[in-house]
Amino acid sequence: MEVTTLSFENMHNHGELFANLLRARHQAFIVQNKWDLPQADGMEFDQYDTPASRWVAVHENGRILAGIRLTPTTHRCGIYSYMIRDAQLGLLSTIPSNLLDFEAPIADHIWESSRVFVSDCVPANQRLRVQLQLRQEMVNSARRLGATSVLGLIPEASRRIGRRVGLECEPAGPILDFDGLPCVCVTINMASKLH
Known part of the structure; x- marks a missing residue:
């Protein structure tokens, strides 16, 4: 299992990885969740997929896991x-x-985390490992980018996973219902974890 942070500057070094990530997002958000999102050629994307963003991918043999x-x-x-x-x-x-x-x-030291998913192809006995890899690389990437805090909209149950990797996901808003899935905005303070 590998973890890669993609950017517009380095994606050419990783072959089909970025396209495969967008295909996996299509599967997770459009096919599984049945969300009405922009898509083309079996890939999901939106207005936030710009050169300013970074994408963390957990992958194995070209297959996107998260x-x-x-x-x-x-x-x-x-x-x-x-x-x-x-x-x-x-x-x-x-x-x-x-x-x-x-x-x-709006601050240089605050980044947003979005489009978080774990593929349904990941077996139950490997999901925690994949989630831990994903969260750890998110922290590493955010730190390299100068972030001391990350703001995200996540399933409410995901806060427990954050604690397992040493992240405190503090609620920053009300619990909202997204098609039966309780979600909440959280802040993740990484300042104490920058050592």
């Missing part, structure tokens, strides 16, 4: 910034604007 997208809270592309802030501003009709208890931050 992924996360990291986006700087300072980035802008047209009218969009990052998903949580744009939802709060009412720019995204599928996510409630009351998802945060405070104004969405």
Whole structure:
């Protein structure tokens, strides 16, 4: 099992990995979750997949096992910034604007985590290992990018997994229902973990 953080600067070194990540997102979010998201050629993408973002992929023999997208809270592309802030501003009709208890931050040291998934092809006895690899690489990548905090909208049950890898995912808003899946915005303070 390998873990790779992709960027527009390095994706050419990894063959089909980025396209496979977008295909795995298509499977996870469009096929499984039945979310109405942009897609082309069996790949899911949106306005936040820009050169400013990074993508963490857990993979084995070219097969994507899990992924996360990291986006700087300072980035802008047209009218969009990052998903949580744009939802709060009412720019995204599928996510409630009351998802945060405070104004969405814009700061160099805060990044957003989004499009988090573990593939349904991962057997139950390997899921925890894959999730741990994914979270650890997210932390490593965010730290390399200068982040001391990550903001994300996650399934409420995922907070337990964060604790298992030493991350405290503090609720930053109300629990919201996404097609029967309870989700919550969280902040992950990594300042104490930068040593």
